[in-house]
Amino acid sequence: MPAKAKKKAAKAAKSAAPKEERTRLWLMYPPKQITQPIIWQIAQKFKVVTNVRQASVTGEIGIVCLELSGLRPEVKAAIKWLVSLGISVEPVEINVVES
Amino acid sequence: MANEKSFMKALKCRECGHEYPLTATHVCEFDFGPLEVVYDYEAIRGSLTRASIESRPQTMWRYRELLPVAGEPTVGTQVGFTPLVKADRLAKRLGIRELWIKNDAVNYPTLSFKDRVVSVALSRAVELGFTTVACASTGNLANSVAANAASAGLKAYVFIPADLEQGKVVNSLVYGANVIGIKGHYDEVNRLCAEIAGKYGWAFVNVNMRPYYAEGSKSLGFEVQEQLGWRIPQHTVIPMASGSLLTKIHKSYQEFSKLGLVPNTKWKVHGAQATGCNPISAAQKAGLDFFKPVKPNTIAKSLAIGTPADGFYSLRVMKDTGGHCDDVTDDEIREGIRLLADCEGIFAETAGGVTVGVAKKLIASGKIPAEDSAVLCITGNGLKTLDAVANHVGQTREIRPSLREFEGLLEAEGAACKA
Incomplete structure (x- = not known):
């Protein structure tokens, strides 16, 4: 392959590769999940870095403000897994979609 | 007005108090708390008086010093200063001494707050x-x-x-x-x-x-105070989606009071939600200072936010002012819309039905005392939510082009009259 084509292919591969991203979320746990070590589990199951910024835990709800970093597919998978547990996953802005 | 002068000082985190420059940013880098504009109230005191406000055009921008722009506004310069209507007929129906409707159903240009x-x-x-x-x-x-x-x-x-x-x-x-x-x-x-x-x-x-x-919502509260003759209403009933409007109307009362534009009297702000989406109302009634997310199911689509961003702050404001909160069913929302239309000739969207319905409940329960005065905030026009009431407001009665048929129809209704 000519050098020019090689360079172009490398560039294309690079742009198609998953990108590192950082997302800021509010997690709201239903009562049955409050005592579970969810944040630890995320880091075990997915290649993501978790960074808790705020948290509030009562008997009725657990609220965690979390920064999640990693390759985009990993971050997306982690969010999907959280949702499957019944955890409400909101962007840090919470209700972006208004009336 | 000091034309090109900014009265903003900084953006400040509502959680930790960290300050940020006045750029396009919205969350604190430390704890991801929401940022809010802070002002130089001493400078504003020297520029904003009742007389200076009254000398300006009747738009929301007559309170420019307390709104977050550095110079003169360039977009929506005709917005605001909607009517504050004394609603005597509705007051009588709801059983309260004095009632006012702040009618943002006719706000310019798109008929909502x-x-x-x-x-x-x-x-x-x-x-x-x-x-x-x-x-x-x-x-x-x-x-x-x-x-x-x-x-x-x-x-x-x-x-x-x-x-x-x-x-x-x-x-x-x-x-x-x-x-x-x-x-x-x-x-x-x-x-x-x-x-x-x-x-x-x-x-x-x-x-x-x-x-x-979010600061733009304060203008509704500023107008209410000026239109009431420079005073803070005893009670204000406010529809809640994210809860932001309630917190900002409260802030407008605090600011006018702090600047000496109105007497420092006590006020209560009350929140209104639909039963089909009532995270804030449910929390307030349960005495909680946090809400639990819900899945919305209500005809009041403009209030259908199951995870309200300002839910926590609105609960705190209601608690601090001694206000209450309630919610109403879809049927009660329609009834509220009809009541407002029937008594005052104002056609509100479903959020307005929520506000009227909740006000009715709060007055009936004595949480808003019958001898007091209240303002209800109507935030959008009924023409936008026709579907919600289309089959609940009666039907037209059709006749052929015949006077006899018309008189027969009146007679059948027991309402015959002779010209």
């Missing part, structure tokens, strides 16, 4: 050098961003759920906005919009412009 917040956000966006603006909305906000952006020559992107009713889409498309329908559940649409807002260098009115945008 959103024109207030949008004109502030877009004026500030222009000051910060943006040429493209955006929002994510299911109704009033989309219409307002599209219209106000068009009038200012700004490019607009409006993100909506793909299954939104055609009528609501037309109200944005007509202004030439780029309307993008997103397929998927509300939560997915919400997260994607936050991601888009973070990725593109646009002024996303309810994301990176949020600290400025």
Whole structure:
């Protein structure tokens, strides 16, 4: 392959590769999940870095403000897994979609 | 007015108090708390008086010193100063001494209170050098961003759920906005919009412009106080979606009081929600200082936010002022719409039905005493939610072009009259 084509292919591969991203979320746990070590589990199951910024835990709800970093597919998978547990996953802005 | 003078000092985290420059940013880097505009009240005291306000055009911008723009507004300069109507007939029906309706159903240009917040956000966006603006909305906000952006020559992107009713889409498309329908559940649409807002260098009115945008709601409270003859109402009933409007009306009372523009009297702010989406109301009634997210199921679509961003802060304001909160069913919402229309000739959207319905409950229960005075905030026009009441307001009666048939119809109703 000519050098020019090689360079172009490398560039294309690079742009198609998953990108590192950082997302800021509010997690709201239903009562049955409050005592579970969810944040630890995320880091075990997915290649993501978790960074808790705020948290509030009562008997009725657990609220965690979390920064999640990693390759985009990993971050997306982690969010999907959280949702499957019944955890409400909101962007840090919470209700972006208004009336 | 000191024309090109800014009275803003900084953006400040509502949680930890960290301060930030007055740019297009909205969350604290430390704890991700929301940012809010802080002002130089000493400087404002020297510029804003009752006389200076009264000398200015009757728009929301007559309180410019307390709104977050550095210079003169450039977008939505005609917005606001909607009527405050003394609602004697409705007062009698609800059993209260004095009742007022703040009627933002006739706000300019898109018939909802959103024109207030949008004109502030877009004026500030222009000051910060943006040429493209955006929002994510299911109704009033989309219409307002599209219209106000068009009038200012700004490019607009409006993100909506793909299954939104055609009528609501037309109200944005007509202004030439780029309307993008997103397929998927509300939560997915919400997260994607936050991601888009973070990725593109646009002024996303309810994301990176949020600290400025939200301040626009204060103008409704400023107007109420001036229109009441420079006083704070004893009770204000406010519909809640995110809860932001309630917290900002409260802030407007605090600011006028602090600046000596109104006497420092006690006030209570009360929140109104639909039973089909009542996270704040449920929390308040249970005595909690946090809410639990809910899945909305109500005809009051403009209030259907199951995870309200300002839920915590609105609960705190109601607690601090001694206010209450309640919610009403879909039937009670329709009844509230009809009651307001029947008594005062004001056709409100479903959120207005919520406000009237909750006011009725609070008065009946004595939480708003019958001998007191109250203001109800009507935030949008009934023409926008016709479907919600279309089959619940009676039907036309048809006759042939015959006087005999008409008189027969009157006679049948027992209401015959001779000219």
